[in-house]
Amino acid sequence: MADTGLPPNWEVRHSNSKNLPYYFNSVERTSRWEPPAGTDSEKLKHYMAAHHSAGSRSGAAPGVPEGKIRAAHLLVKHRESRRPSSWREAEITRTKDEAMEIIKAHENTIRSGAASLGDLAPTESDCSSARKRGDLGYFGRGEMQKEFEDVAFTLKVGELSDVVSTASGLHLIERLE
Structure with missing residues (x-):
């Protein structure tokens, strides 16, 4: 087996839902998106380049799945959202107009350069992607809600x-790749 540079009991796996590699500890049965403490980052970089890149496709950017893009978003839900709860609030009671005021303030902060979407998402987004700075990973056509996808x-x-308004709530979307 190739040397991943990961500490004992850790391995690289691939998330089919996010189309991204992740790290799995076979003893503790835990997983994480970031390499664990004690990783030899040089060895991991070489392993990932050899085993988790799509550089063999002509004309494609290395590591970018064909026909897919990568984006991050900040989501503000409201009481009419299809699931009016999040990791931040068990029950979201704000109106759509109140959600619009909140997301417009975030948009102004981002456009002014005071903070990035990735800076705001971990504390302000109602999506579980908040813990990854809003990063949704790679996705293709037909994988996201149409309104979201059409803009992204x-x-x-x-x-x-x-x-952008969808059944989930109000989004700001940033194209990453």
Whole structure:
């Protein structure tokens, strides 16, 4: 087996839902997105380049699955959202108008340069992707809600969307790759 540079009992696995590699401890039966403490980052970098990249496709950016993009978002839910609860609040009672005021304030903060979407998402987003700075990983057509997807695929890398409304709530989307 190739040397991953990971500490004992850790291995690299691949998340089919996020299409991203993650780290799994076979003894503790725990997983995480970030490499565990004690990882030899140089060895891991070489292992990932050899085993978890898509560089064999001509014309494709290394590591980017064909036909897929990567985006992050900040989600503000409201009481009409299809699931009006989140890791931040067990029951979300704000109105859609109140949610719009909140997300517009976040949009102004991001556009002013005072903070990035990735800076705000960990504390302000109602999506579980908050713990990854809003990063949703790679996704293709048909994997996200249509309104979200239609906007995400039109963004240039590094570009921030206007507010997007879906059944989940109100989103700001940033194209990462």
